[in-house]
Amino acid sequence: MKKEDKSAIIEQLSKYLQEYDNFYLTDIEALNAAKTSSLRRACFKKEIKLMVVKNTLFKKALEKSEGTDYSPLYETLVGNTAIMFSNVANAPARLIKEFTQTKNKNEILKPQLKAAYVQESFYVGAENLDALFNVKSKEEMLGDLIALLQSPAKNLVSALQSGGQTIHGILKTLEERK
Numbered sequence: 184m185k186k187e188d189k190s191a192i193i194e195q196l197s198k199y200l201q202e203y204d205n206f207y208l209t210d211i212e213a214l215n216a217a218k219t220s221s222l223r224r225a226c227f228k229k230e231i232k233l234m235v236v237k238n239t240l241f242k243k244a245l246e247k248s249e250g251t252d253y254s255p256l257y258e259t260l261v262g263n264t265a266i267m268f269s270n271v272a273n274a275p276a277r278l279i280k281e282f283t284q285t286k287n288k289n290e291i292l293k294p295q296l297k298a299a300y301v302q303e304s305f306y307v308g309a310e311n312l313d314a315l316f317n318v319k320s321k322e323e324m325l326g327d328l329i330a331l332l333q334s335p336a337k338n339l340v341s342a343l344q345s346g347g348q349t350i351h352g353i354l355k356t357l358e359e360r361k
Contacts, residue, residue, distance in 0.1 A: 196244035
């Protein structure tokens with residue numbers, strides 16, 4: 184590969200690091216062509232950018248990026264590495280979990296999580312997949328917060344409405360007695 188091509192790939196990766204808030208490093212080495220194609224389609228549907236790059240080029244892109252020290256991820260950049268870029272924190276974890284659920288115990292479970300950078304935190308190792316699966320996205324957290332804030336107001340309005348109906352019923356009964 185020419186030096187210009189390598190520089191272009193590093194620039195592209197640096198751009199993706201700035202564009203996407205989260206990325207996962209995965210191992211998809213044992214997947215056949217049909218499963219790889221299926222994984223790419225699933226990633227496209229969930230707005231996840233899947234790339235397979237050389238570890239040295241990705242490491243240079245990480246070193247080049249400003250503002251974050253990605254050194255905890257360097258040790259995972261060995262072997263075959265595919266990168267899943269996403270703006271939704273748990274979308275790649277859900278996709279990996281969905282893809283690795285199988286009934287055949289002899290089947291190799293791939294893609295396998297190597298590491299992830301999610302919401303400014305590092306997760307190294309496949310054992311973190313369940314934790315990443317349960318991470319709520321920013322939109323989900325805001326929705327939960329709004330629901331919690333609205334709940335007391337809804338209860339108050341409901342109580343006032345039912346109280347108003349009760350008073351109205353009593354007044355109507357008293358009026359009818361006369």
